[in-house]
Amino acid sequence: MTAIPYLDEVWSVTTGCGDDMVSPGCLNCYARRMFGRNLWECPECDGTGQIDVPGILYGQRDEMDCPRCDGTGHQDFTPTFHADRLDQPLHWRKPRRVGVSFMGDLFHEAITDEQIFRVWQTMTECSQHTFLVLTKRPQRMHDWWGRWWGVAEPNVWLGVTVCNQEEADRNVPILLDTPAAVRWVSLEPMLGAVDLLSVASDRDQYHYTNALEGYQIDGDMFGVPKLDWVVLGGETGPGARPMQPEWALDVYRQCKAAGVAFWFKSMGTAKIPPRWDWPGAPGTELLAEMQATHELPAVLAEAVTP
Ligand code: SF4
Ligand SMILES: [Zn+2]
Numbered sequence: 001m002t003a004i005p006y007l008d009e010v011w012s013v014t015t016g017c018g019d020d021m022v023s024p025g026c027l028n029c030y031a032r033r034m035f036g037r038n039l040w041e042c043p044e045c046d047g048t049g050q051i052d053v054p055g056i057l058y059g060q061r062d063e064m065d066c067p068r069c070d071g072t073g074h075q076d077f078t079p080t081f082h083a084d085r086l087d088q089p090l091h092w093r094k095p096r097r098v099g100v101s102f103m104g105d106l107f108h109e110a111i112t113d114e115q116i117f118r119v120w121q122t123m124t125e126c127s128q129h130t131f132l133v134l135t136k137r138p139q140r141m142h143d144w145w146g147r148w149w150g151v152a153e154p155n156v157w158l159g160v161t162v163c164n165q166e167e168a169d170r171n172v173p174i175l176l177d178t179p180a181a182v183r184w185v186s187l188e189p190m191l192g193a194v195d196l197l198s199v200a201s202d203r204d205q206y207h208y209t210n211a212l213e214g215y216q217i218d219g220d221m222f223g224v225p226k227l228d229w230v231v232l233g234g235e236t237g238p239g240a241r242p243m244q245p246e247w248a249l250d251v252y253r254q255c256k257a258a259g260v261a262f263w264f265k266s267m268g269t270a271k272i273p274p275r276w277d278w279p280g281a282p283g284t285e286l287l288a289e290m291q292a293t294h295e296l297p298a299v300l301a302e303a304v305t306p
Helices: 030-036 113-125 138-149 165-176 245-258 284-291
Strands: 009-011 050-054 061-065 097-100 130-135 156-161 182-187 199-204 207-210 215-218 220-223 229-232 261-264
Touching (some): 113 138, 130 138, 165 199, 245 261
Antiparallel strands (some): 199 207
């Protein structure tokens, strides 16, 4: 089990994002906080802080401070590809739902195309597992996929993070244009209202995509792939920003009406506005129903092609 309830395993084949903040959702990043606590060993020196180097005399060995961690023995938040972890999923016998690089972003610019290719190779070798890829860099995922892979693997679910409408408008259409067995959105931390029935960079009543029902209005109306799964949650931890229950309920209603699987994660740790504090407040029944909803997508073969 993991701290993320919809996953059985987190596969940290890459970690870290450095100082990059590509989204308002990065501000209180859990992974950055964890790395700040120096819980992870430096991969270069295995946590010893020292590396072996040739000495002055022939055959002699010396030790010096590991250049990767400056001798601290701790791994920092620099984007890192861990080649030694590539085969980890091969050793997990029972089928698992695996989060890929949830302590970083697989599509961070510092991770090379070849490294991502090797990650994909492992995922295809492990058809017993379901791999959940989640990125805040959907354009790179889209472009990499088109250049390097080109096949929608049935056990690889592609997801993007969306914190507010601006990110939904920018990220969701790119995801819908990337072939995948399952396309999903993680609205976590949810920082603003989001309408998934209407997304597009130049959204108005004549140009938008309904991402839950799978059609686009652009002068004409035509079918497009739709989202298969929505995960939603408020921010947790120090400095958490509040999620208005109305925002969450609105997306829940949208998914319910469209028949799209919905997984509620948590209200977050910021205080809920007072209107929702007392029993019997309007909407509290629906709020309870939403909080108990933990659906997974039905994997459909026809969802593979855009
Ligand atoms: S992309 Fe994810 S892991 Fe990277 S800084 Fe943002 S929230 Fe943290
Ligand atoms: Zn080191």
